[in-house]
Amino acid sequence: MRDVIRVYRKNKLAVFGFFVISSIIIVAIFAELISPYRYDDIDLLSFLQPPSLKHPFGTDSIGRDLMTRIIYGARTSLIVGFSVQILAVIIGVPLGLLAGFYGGRVDYWISRLVEVMTAFPGLLFAIFLMVWLGNGLMNIIIALGVTSWVGICRVTRAKTLEIKNETFVEAVEALGASNLYILFKTIFPNIVRPIIVMVGLGIPQAIFGEASLSFLGFGISDPMPSWGKMIQESLGYLQGYWYMGFFPTISLAITVLCFNFVADGLRDALDPRMYGSRRG
Amino acid sequence: MLGYIVRRILGLIIVILLASLITFFLMHAIPGGPFDELKMPLPEEVKAQILKKYGLDKPIWEQYIRYIWRALHGDFGVPFQSPTETVISLIKRVWPVTIQIGVVTIALSFTIGILLGILSALRQNTWIDYLVTTIATLGTTVPNFVIAIWLMLVFSVTLRWLPTGGWGEPKHFILPVLSYFLAPTAVIARFVKVNFLEELRKDYVRTARAKGLPERTVIFKHVFRNALVPIITLLGPMVPDLATGSVFIEVTFRVPGLGKFFYTSAFNRDYPMIVAMILLIAILWGITYLITDIIYAFIDPRITFT
Numbered sequence: 001m002r003d004v005i006r007v008y009r010k011n012k013l014a015v016f017g018f019f020v021i022s023s024i025i026i027v028a029i030f031a032e033l034i035s036p037y038r039y040d041d042i043d044l045l046s047f048l049q050p051p052s053l054k055h056p057f058g059t060d061s062i063g064r065d066l067m068t069r070i071i072y073g074a075r076t077s078l079i080v081g082f083s084v085q086i087l088a089v090i091i092g093v094p095l096g097l098l099a100g101f102y103g104g105r106v107d108y109w110i111s112r113l114v115e116v117m118t119a120f121p122g123l124l125f126a127i128f129l130m131v132w133l134g135n136g137l138m139n140i141i142i143a144l145g146v147t148s149w150v151g152i153c154r155v156t157r158a159k160t161l162e163i164k165n166e167t168f169v170e171a172v173e174a175l176g177a178s179n180l181y182i183l184f185k186t187i188f189p190n191i192v193r194p195i196i197v198m199v200g201l202g203i204p205q206a207i208f209g210e211a212s213l214s215f216l217g218f219g220i221s222d223p224m225p226s227w228g229k230m231i232q233e234s235l236g237y238l239q240g241y242w243y244m245g246f247f248p249t250i251s252l253a254i255t256v257l258c259f260n261f262v263a264d265g266l267r268d269a270l271d272p273r274m275y276g277s278r279r280g
Numbered sequence: 281m282l283g284y285i286v287r288r289i290l291g292l293i294i295v296i297l298l299a300s301l302i303t304f305f306l307m308h309a310i311p312g313g314p315f316d317e318l319k320m321p322l323p324e325e326v327k328a329q330i331l332k333k334y335g336l337d338k339p340i341w342e343q344y345i346r347y348i349w350r351a352l353h354g355d356f357g358v359p360f361q362s363p364t365e366t367v368i369s370l371i372k373r374v375w376p377v378t379i380q381i382g383v384v385t386i387a388l389s390f391t392i393g394i395l396l397g398i399l400s401a402l403r404q405n406t407w408i409d410y411l412v413t414t415i416a417t418l419g420t421t422v423p424n425f426v427i428a429i430w431l432m433l434v435f436s437v438t439l440r441w442l443p444t445g446g447w448g449e450p451k452h453f454i455l456p457v458l459s460y461f462l463a464p465t466a467v468i469a470r471f472v473k474v475n476f477l478e479e480l481r482k483d484y485v486r487t488a489r490a491k492g493l494p495e496r497t498v499i500f501k502h503v504f505r506n507a508l509v510p511i512i513t514l515l516g517p518m519v520p521d522l523a524t525g526s527v528f529i530e531v532t533f534r535v536p537g538l539g540k541f542f543y544t545s546a547f548n549r550d551y552p553m554i555v556a557m558i559l560l561i562a563i564l565w566g567i568t569y570l571i572t573d574i575i576y577a578f579i580d581p582r583i584t585f586t
Binding site: 234249 | 296298299432527531
């Protein structure tokens, strides 16, 4: 563990990313205390105001304070980012363990399923699911979770294959442990690190996914703020009201970038042999 | 080799069948049918007649087999949003727009990506290298519609050089391609750099230098060829990726291409269109992967099929 922290701290960008993400998380948790207004406060008398002391990021077309909406948007992004990865782990890890451990027919069909999911254009399939499920936070998490477990499953399977023939697994097997015990108590602890790395890489992708879905109008429903939706709303106003597009895009870019820095740092620290696994 | 190709094609067919199965059944699990009029309900007999005409009275597995049978003959049904056309003719009409942008993007990103990659490999740890790394990180992590907004803010709003959207004139190409090409360029540049550095360390480079060959010959005749071959593997995934990415770019810049139509189809719940497009991209994906693997094997004789 100490080694992990030492290697992580060597990566300046990862440390920087960690601090930025931590502050975003704090801001998102204490949104009610920090934000100057409520996110659904409509003030029709001060619509489309440029940034000022009263409204640091300006207001939107129906007079909602943009800074408040950005702060609450961070909450939406983070909830989606983490929940999607939890769902992806719940689906991907057991499937990967089963495929890698049992091999044969189980492996064949799980691998086919993984291939199908890879062949599906991820976001288009997520859009299709959103059409089917309807808008809303919960449904976004489901749609993105269902389309993003593949990478985790693949890594879990590969690592399980690698480990299952090691001597210590054989030893546990010889002692008469059940398959379930071997899978979750012997093999799983040894593949936790690469899974953490995959989750780290997956969080910014889920945030990106939520923003994309909301940008297209298949995401968060009003009045809940989402950066993607704010970007979409700004499209018609860019000519006169630059700040409407500027602040949400910058927030999204910084968050996604910093999460990636953290993920890169985690990868170097936890699993130095793993690279090229960004796709999938 | 032939056996390998046949096996791969069989695998591809299984995958596509599974994909169609999933989309088809999901589509049918959605409550409500195309003839459920709320305002003017059809008489029961008429409705039964229509359902019979479209084969909707049959059990679902039979409907699926009929769907696949017709799809194999190039008939994906009629899009709800434009009932005078077929799904295929609609796709044929709008796809060229997306392909035009895609081809320009791929050409540009390969040229610039390779150049940047080589530059940053040869000038490692200089400002060029850092600049390329920064651009690469931005390009791979920041969503393309965010980059699109930034470009719009700079070139359309502030400088007023380019339109914020539209289609038909050459100037409409510039911003979509620019916001598009950053991500693939970044991937290519990073890939080329890593490969180049790896090749530079190999023995044959040392031999070539020891022979007293000029550095330029070493780089461009020896290293160049070996380092660039693997780039072909990047082209495969890029084709379907561009098809997906096009949704955001085309919505942002109001380009009437495949992505825009996927978007309107999804919004109007135009299921025949959605299913056909998802299948189309799944097939495209499978085929490009297959072709890349085969081409790769032809170029690199060390690869064998076992």
